[in-house]
Amino acid sequence: MINIKVVYILWLREMKRxxxxxxxxxxTLGMPLFFLAFLGFGFRGMPIPGLAEGVGYIEFLVPGIxxxxxxxxxxxxxxxxxxxxEFGFLKxxxxxxxxxxxxxxxxxxxxxxxxxxxxxxxxxxxxxMGFKITGISSLLWAVxxxxxxxxxxxxxxxxxxxxxxDIHGFSLIMNFIIFPLFFLSGAVFPFDNxxxxxxxxxxxxxxxxxxxxxxxxxxGISSFPLIYNFTILVISSVAMVLLGTYFFExxxxx
Amino acid sequence: MFxxxxxxxxxxxxxxxxxxxxxxxIKVKNLSRHFDGFVxxxxxxxxxxxxxxxxxxxxxxxxxxxxxNMLSTLLKITSGHAEVAGFDISKNKDNVRRNIGMVFxxxxxxxxxTGRENLDFHAMMYGIDTVTRKARIREIFDLVELxxxxxxxxxxxSGGMKRRLEIGRGLIHRPRLLFLDExxxxxxxxxxxHIWEYIKKLNKENGISIILTTHYMEEADxxxxxxAIIDHGKIVVMDSPKKLKDILGGDxxxxxxxxxxxxxxxxxxxxxxxxxxxKHDGFLxxxxxxxxxxxxxxxxxxxxxxxxISSISLHKPSLEDVFLHFTGKTILEQEASQGEKNKKxxxxxxxx
Numbered sequence: 001m002i003n004i005k006v007v008y009i010l011w012l013r014e015m016k017r018x019x020x021x022x023x024x025x026x027x028t029l030g031m032p033l034f035f036l037a038f039l040g041f042g043f044r045g046m047p048i049p050g051l052a053e054g055v056g057y058i059e060f061l062v063p064g065i066x067x068x069x070x071x072x073x074x075x076x077x078x079x080x081x082x083x084x085x086e087f088g089f090l091k092x093x094x095x096x097x098x099x100x101x102x103x104x105x106x107x108x109x110x111x112x113x114x115x116x117x118x119x120x121x122x123x124x125x126x127x128x129m130g131f132k133i134t135g136i137s138s139l140l141w142a143v144x145x146x147x148x149x150x151x152x153x154x155x156x157x158x159x160x161x162x163x164x165x166d167i168h169g170f171s172l173i174m175n176f177i178i179f180p181l182f183f184l185s186g187a188v189f190p191f192d193n194x195x196x197x198x199x200x201x202x203x204x205x206x207x208x209x210x211x212x213x214x215x216x217x218x219x220g221i222s223s224f225p226l227i228y229n230f231t232i233l234v235i236s237s238v239a240m241v242l243l244g245t246y247f248f249e250x251x252x253x254x
Numbered sequence: 255m256f257x258x259x260x261x262x263x264x265x266x267x268x269x270x271x272x273x274x275x276x277x278x279x280i281k282v283k284n285l286s287r288h289f290d291g292f293v294x295x296x297x298x299x300x301x302x303x304x305x306x307x308x309x310x311x312x313x314x315x316x317x318x319x320x321x322x323n324m325l326s327t328l329l330k331i332t333s334g335h336a337e338v339a340g341f342d343i344s345k346n347k348d349n350v351r352r353n354i355g356m357v358f359x360x361x362x363x364x365x366x367x368t369g370r371e372n373l374d375f376h377a378m379m380y381g382i383d384t385v386t387r388k389a390r391i392r393e394i395f396d397l398v399e400l401x402x403x404x405x406x407x408x409x410x411x412s413g414g415m416k417r418r419l420e421i422g423r424g425l426i427h428r429p430r431l432l433f434l435d436e437x438x439x440x441x442x443x444x445x446x447x448h449i450w451e452y453i454k455k456l457n458k459e460n461g462i463s464i465i466l467t468t469h470y471m472e473e474a475d476x477x478x479x480x481x482a483i484i485d486h487g488k489i490v491v492m493d494s495p496k497k498l499k500d501i502l503g504g505d506x507x508x509x510x511x512x513x514x515x516x517x518x519x520x521x522x523x524x525x526x527x528x529x530x531x532x533k534h535d536g537f538l539x540x541x542x543x544x545x546x547x548x549x550x551x552x553x554x555x556x557x558x559x560x561x562x563i564s565s566i567s568l569h570k571p572s573l574e575d576v577f578l579h580f581t582g583k584t585i586l587e588q589e590a591s592q593g594e595k596n597k598k599x600x601x602x603x604x605x606x
Binding site: 088091092097 | 327329351352354358361362363364365367375376379381
């Protein structure tokens with residue numbers, strides 16, 4: 001069913017495209033870095049209610065911003081199916097005698113890799129800014145969470161892509177899906193500060209568990225136990241990938 | 255890696271499918287496709303023989319591309335039945351895909367990859383092993399004369415180069431059938447000529463069956479063994495270009511003569527090779543075969559009865575005339591009215 005060669009060539013294409021588009025690499029890094037720098041320095045030393053004892057705002061913010069960068073780049077990777085459609089290349093992919101699942105897995109593999117690359121760049125810059133990680137095992141845990149976050153949102157992106165005719169709806173999704181998901185997740189402030197019913201939405205946002213998991217892994221402090229976050233993200237990523245595949249298979253791309 | 259299916263579905267063994275499985279590469283029976291509220295392809299049936307160049311000729315919006323997209327498994331069918339290379343297009347998609355090469359109407363290349371990388375991508379999608387892949391890609395670049403541009407990003411290719419690369423790409427996996435959707439759309443005359451020769455060569459030397467769509471009459475005439483004229487989603491008429499033109503009764507020779515050519519006409523009436531004679535405002539329209547060879551003879555006859563011919567013109571029927579004959583419109587008029595319809599449809603969609 002899943003053809004490794006096909007997954008590999010789709011992944012390879014994604015890598016080549018990503019690293020050839022220097023402006024894309026720099027462009028996608030811009031927003032998370034500005035958020036990190038301006039929020040981080042702007043709120044530095046300010047008393048923020050709900051922050052755990054002994055955690056500075058920068059420590060709190062870095063995993064949040066990494067989660068945000070994963071959300072943005074993964075959603076984008078899913079929706080970028082529409083760009084391939086716009087430029088005709090999707091037809092070339094779809095007419096090949098390979099299972100549709102392999103095509104989706106290939107795209108997800110490529111998307112995870114590029115998102116992961118960006119997340120690690122941001123983490124490296126944070127470390128230069130004074131962020132401390134506890135050790136190699138915490139880094140490995142963080143990578144696991146990054147992969148799960150990415151798979152979840154690429155799946156979601158694929159679902160949106162299959163429901164859209166062209167890329168003009170992208171700004172709508174940006175403003176009404178991606179930004180709410182980001183703010184609800186508690187990436188930049190503890191989501192406990194949100195009013196009751198909004199907090200309810202936070203609990204169904206997969207990114208909440210992603211960001212919390214990243215915090216647990218990187219700074220050792222989290223709202224939920226690590227294994228709890230992990231389990232929810234495994235479920236959400238499997239569900240989203242399956243749904244994304246289903247919708248991708250169902251829609252027509254010519 | 256192909257095999258024949260021995261059992262043909264009942265619906266296909268019906269008498270009106272005139273060619274059997276071993277002879278046919280495509281069989282289409284009552285195929286339709288509806289898009290919400292509008293019928294793009296309306297109950298068409300045809301067959302394409304092995305080794306044939308078959309053309310779908312018609313104005314933009316007639317349903318040619320929709321037909322091709324259904325046959326290549328990219329679009330689902332609304333109703334009907336079709337087999338490509340012996341496989342059902344709805345039930346056996348991967349086997350259909352394995353046996354066809356596809357060249358799309360709009361470029362379907364990755365501009366951010368080089369020509370070689372595009373071909374590499376394709377070959378790997380079709381499961382061709384590394385050694386064969388390298389050899390074939392070299393071969394293809396020679397064939398489409400792009401060897402010196404192989405490692406240039408495709409975004410720097412010209413339109414004609416992209417087209418050649420795409421046709422080459424469609425051949426890497428050695429398909430038995432090649433789909434060409436408007437292969438020369440938007441190309442200059444010289445490149446068009448080049449691609450025509452190339453398509454003919456592929457068909458002759460490699461025995462690849464080809465189905466192409468076009469709205470260029472001369473392209474269909476020059477390339478195709480058989481042509482189906484398609485309009486409003488329906489096949490209007492289907493035959494070889496020559497036979498289609500013969501329906502119109504041969505060449506038309508128009509003579510401008512002096513006032514009273516009665517004697518001349520009576521002589522002409524005795525000639526067997528003149529099929530019809532029509533007289534209208536000082537002109538005589540004669541239909542015949544090989545008009546250009548008969549013109550000197552007409553002059554001799556006219557001279558013998560002292561009828562003066564002041565002008566003469568020869569019109570060879572084209573597929574354009576065939577289209578006009580069967581649809582009552584030229585292909586350009588048809589496109590204009592189709593364009594209006596599409597515009598209205600677009601407005602309706604946008605207003606939603």
